[in-house]
Amino acid sequence: MARASNYRARPEAAGWQSRLAAAQLVWAAMAKGEDLESAMGSSPAYRSLEGADRGFARAIASAALRAVGRIDWALGGMVQRPLADIEPPVLALLRAGAAQLWLMKVAEHAAVSATVEAAAHWDVARRGGGLINAVLRRAARESGAFESSPAEAVWPDWLAAKLRSGLGAERAGAMALLQLEEPAIDITLRDAGDAAGWSDRLGGALLPNGSIRLLDGAGLTELPGYAEGEWWLQDVAASLPVALLGEVAGLAIADLCAAPGGKAMQIAARGARLSAVEMSAPRLERLRENAARTRLSMDLIQADARTWRPQALLDAVLLDAPCSALGVIRRHPEGVWRRDPKDLARYPMIQRALIDAAAAMLRQGGTLIYSVCTPSPEEGREVVEAAISGGAWRRRPVVAGEARGFDHSLTPDGDLLTAPAAIASDAAQIRCDVIYMARLERT
Ligand SMILES: C[S@@+](CC[C@H](N)C(=O)[O-])C[C@H]1O[C@@H](n2cnc3c(N)ncnc32)[C@H](O)[C@@H]1O
Structure with a gap:
């Protein structure tokens, strides 16, 4: 059981603002039923961030939400009470912290202290700082806990059963692993004739059917050919x-x-x-x-x-x-x-x-x-x-x-x-x- 007694907030911990924003996005998605896009629009903590901090907060929230079923499975073995009994904002911080440690490989000292510090700045989570500190320290030590969770725990049981029945166990398992990644950005060309040329110009990879897979989704609408309507996302x-x-x-x-x-x-x-x-x-x-x-x-x-x-x-x-x-x-x-x-x-x-x-x-x-x-x-x-x-x-x-x-x-x-x-x-x-x-x- 994780213990809270040796917790002490470190006010100097860097980057707590990103962790707070990330946890608020996770909380809005899981406790309030918002989707990530609308949560990003409505969260003041997220909107107050800029540039790399904002990108980092989004990345943490996205990683946590992609894997939340598996994160919960692994966290469940580290907390004595059912996760459902933990205050939702505290649970959101735990999930965001675990995503940093297990999926983003953020160093323990940064991930844990900044997440604990974020709790200290969030009224409804303040009392959970001790628990967050203790559980995340343990999560850092037990770095294999996530890997040993079943791949299909990324889905609720009913959904895992449905996907297995439609795809078979092997492909359902592959689909579960794929969910941990951000989807690639593919485009379809208006005129398939110059696919190789467009793929060079856009720095993408030409797929066998003529679609082009972009290596990076940043600044899509600024890319050559977008404004001219030469291609669309698909x-x-x-x-x-x-x-x-x-x-x-x-x-x-x-x-x-x-x-x-x-x-x-x-x-x-x-x-x-x-x-x-x-x-x-x-x-x-x-x-x-x-x-x-x-x-x-x-x-x-x-x-x-x-x-x-x-x-x-x-x-x-x-x-x-x-x-x-x-x-x-x-x-x-x-x-x-x-x-x-x-x-x-x-x-x-x-x-x-x-x-x-x-x-x-x-x-x-x-x-x-x-x-x-x-x-x-x-x-x-x-x-x-x-x-x-x-x-x-x-x-x-x-x-x-x-x-x-x-x-x-x-x-x-x-x-x-x-x-x-x-x-x-x-x-x-x-x-x-x-x-x-x-x-x-x-x-
Ligand atoms: C899967 S989406 C279509 C995506 C689209 N074919 C594409 O490639 O971009 C299904 C669409 O069907 C529309 N739709 C649903 N029921 C319909 C109906 N009875 N008649 C016409 N459109 C309908 C929905 O509003 C939705 O836009």
């Missing part, structure tokens, strides 16, 4: 559904769930006549801005795709359906702790209704690409199989080489399920979001 996996459409120049296509427009811009950039349908007005506005920046032409339609119908039958439909988004949780890892698994049940119904609507829009032989950013079979394979068994669709299996760099993500049925792979082959090392996609043909 995870490499999110760019694959449009690749499965093949040649689209001149075809009549609808994107039924279009905003903010990553995929709509890909389709328009390849010369299709595109109707971009989106139900939410503010999100349609974001799509409008994106289309304007990239100078891409498309019809923007605010409508519920379940009832909207085109004037003439279409050649293809992209349905990037609303879903549980469990495959992209690494982008907002703090959010999973406040999710109720019961909420997930509504998605398959909406997804099936949208597929039925797509059937009424397509000519015979027309193509539907269905995608969701989750590995849950209930929202992916099972929805697709129910649609096929209804008689309006047949599967047009994806074949090796179509989604370059992702052959390892082909399923036995000919769908694609991208996933961080633990398999050591070059192609399998593309770290990406988890996206399921299937290609169907209107019978």
